[in-house]
Amino acid sequence: MKAITLGSFSKFVGLDFFTSLKNLFTGKLAKEDFKKFLRKVIVPLASILIFVGLWHLGAKSLYNIEATFRIEKALKDQGPVAAAALKTCIASGQASCQPNTLPSPTQVWDSFQSLLRDHRIINADKAAFIEKTATLNTKRIAAGKNAITYTGRPSFVDQIFRSLQTVFAGFLLALFIAVPLGIFIGLSPTLKSAFNWFIQIFKPVSPVVWYLLVFMIVKTLLIDSNEDSSFTISFISVGLCAMWATLVNTAMGVSSVDKDYINVAKVLKLGTFQKIFKVVLPSSLPLIFTGLKITLSVAWMVLIAIELLAQSPGLGLFVWEEFQNGANDSNAKIIVAMFVIGIIGFLLDRFMLTIQNWVSFDKTDAI
Secondary structure, eight states, X not given: OOOOOHHHHHHHTTOXXXXXXXXXXXXXXXXXXXXXXXXXXXXXXXXXXXXXXXXHHHHHHHXXXXXXXXXXXXXXXXXXXXXXXXXXXXXXXXXXXXXXXXXXXXXXXXXXXXXHHHHHHHHHHHHHHHHHHHXXXXXXXXXXXXOOOOOSOOOHHHHHHHHHHHHHHHHHHHHHHHHHHHHXXXXXXXXXXXXXXXXXXXXXXXXXXXXXXHHHHHHHHTTTXXXXXXXXXXXXXHHXXXXXXXXXXXXXHHHTSOHHHHHHHHHTTOOHHHHIIIIIHHHHHHHHHHHHHHHHHHHHHHHHHHXXXXXXXXXXXXXXXXXXXXOTTHHHHHHHHHHHHHHHHHHHHXXXXXHHHHHOSOOOOOO
16 A cells, blocks of 8 residues: 655645745755745734734724724813723723724734633533533433533634534535535436526525524424433534535536436446446546535534524524623634634635545545
């Protein structure tokens, strides 16, 4: 078996700039590869520094605008003593009087560390609760009763994992609906005509509307249940909203399979399922995976709005609660969530690219 190197692995997952970085530090970077290294490593790093610098300057400018406005308003409404006191308070950095505007990169980093500290504290509370109730829960389970569970607030990290659970559940639902249906639509012109109107009408529907539709159905089906249905409603809404790219791409990929391959399958007298798994799917995998990548990206994007509406624990609810909270560090925590959402979205795209390269002969370069 061929050994897996850093170069082969990083190229496989679409992060081959790591290879250039390694070659630079080991002195193996060829002169002809230097321009490529500059383009793939130095330019992105420089653009990140420029972005952070502009962000800092913009945040500082907005801070000064709001601070000046509040001081002038205090001078006009309450007099010079109140204005001087407010100016002193703002200059001191006291949280109670700071302008509540776009946070600086430093404030966002501080909030990120604060969220991690809160996560460690909440985890310690959970562990203490589990240890404290272990004996009692053993007796309750033996008596046929439900165990006492921890009902404290979830941490920021807990909500990240809850959002990932929801998006993957929705993604799997989209996969199990869209791929089989897309295959049959692609194989049959009659089915394509029958479903075309359905796809064209429901594909552009907003995630808010999908949520409301799913809510109507699920709350009726679970009318006698005491279970929290927010997770069920969320992942079904995500799956139905995001499945259309996979459905369209699968149908397009199947319908564009070389007719010679189909004719060979007929000559070999392959059954329907043999033809699908041995001829149709291998030929249409590149387009199917393009659809799956788009579906996962859309699922992650619409998840935030759906979690907010369903009041399901996750990043969407976290952002909304921080916005409603209005605390001095709420804006910074919202920016932290924004970066986390973006980074996870990027990693999910790399994850799908890795699987595509693993199962397909089409080794598509990452964009």
